[in-house]
Amino acid sequence: MSKVDRRIPKSQEAIKKAIIELMSEKSFDDITIQDISNRADVSRGTIYLHYADKFDLLDKLIASHINELHKMCNSITELNYKSLLLIWCKYFENNYLFFSTMLASKGAPYFRNHFINLVTYKLEDEVNVTEGVNSGLRKDAVKQFLGQAIVGLIEWWFINGMPFSPDVLAEHLGELIERNL
Known part of the structure; x- marks a missing residue:
C-alpha cells in the first residue's frame, strides 16, 4: 500500500482557499496563477500539477x-x-x-x-x-x-x-x- 504525500491535500486546500479569497477581493478575470500561487504560498508548478489552469481549479x-x-x-x-x-x-x-x-x-x-x-x-x-x-x-x-x-x-x-x-x-x-x- 503506497503512502499519500501529506503535502498534497494541504497544498490543494491552500490553493482552493486562495482562489476563493482572491475572488472575494477582485474579478475572477483579473486573478492570475501567480496571484493564487502567492496567496497559497505554493509554486506555480504545484498549481499546474493539480489543475490545468484557473478555470479548471x-x-x-x-x-x-x-x-x-x-x-x-x-x-x-x-x-x-x-x-x-x-x-x-x-x-x-x-x-x-x-x-x-x-x-x-x-x-x-x-x-x-x-x-x-x-x-x-x-x-x-x-x-x-x-x-x-x-x-x-x-x-x-x-x-x-x-x-x-x-x-x-x-x-x-x-x-x-x-x-x-x-x-x-x-x-x-x-x-x-x-x-x-
Missing part, C-alpha cells in the same frame, strides 16, 4: 461543493425537505467564504447555474401539477420558479451578511416551499 472547486450538497440529499432520503434544508443551511454557514463569494458576487454565474440545476432536480418528486396550488401548470416551469426562488433567497441571505441564523433561513425556505407545492 474553479470548475473542480464548484463541482466539489455541488457534489457535497448532492451527497447530503442522497444520504438523508428518509428526512423531509425541511430537514435537508437545515443541513444545507448549516453547510452554507460552515463554508461561508465559498458560498458568499459564489453567490454574492457576479463573478461565478457558472456556480449559480449548477446550484439551480441541483435544486430543480431535487424538486422533481416534490412538485405536483395534477392537483393543489400548481394544478394545470407545467412541471418544468414550477420547478424552475421554485429553484430560482430558493437560490435567490439564499443569495440574498449572503449578500445581506446572513441577517439571521441558518435555522431561520431553513425554516423560511421550508415554509415558502411548502406554501408553493
Whole structure:
C-alpha cells in the first residue's frame, strides 16, 4: 500500500482557499496563477500539477461543493425537505467564504447555474401539477420558479451578511416551499 504525500491535500486546500479569497477581493478575470500561487504560498508548478489552469481549479472547486450538497440529499432520503434544508443551511454557514463569494458576487454565474440545476432536480418528486396550488401548470416551469426562488433567497441571505441564523433561513425556505407545492 503506497503512502499519500501529506503535502498534497494541504497544498490543494491552500490553493482552493486562495482562489476563493482572491475572488472575494477582485474579478475572477483579473486573478492570475501567480496571484493564487502567492496567496497559497505554493509554486506555480504545484498549481499546474493539480489543475490545468484557473478555470479548471474553479470548475473542480464548484463541482466539489455541488457534489457535497448532492451527497447530503442522497444520504438523508428518509428526512423531509425541511430537514435537508437545515443541513444545507448549516453547510452554507460552515463554508461561508465559498458560498458568499459564489453567490454574492457576479463573478461565478457558472456556480449559480449548477446550484439551480441541483435544486430543480431535487424538486422533481416534490412538485405536483395534477392537483393543489400548481394544478394545470407545467412541471418544468414550477420547478424552475421554485429553484430560482430558493437560490435567490439564499443569495440574498449572503449578500445581506446572513441577517439571521441558518435555522431561520431553513425554516423560511421550508415554509415558502411548502406554501408553493
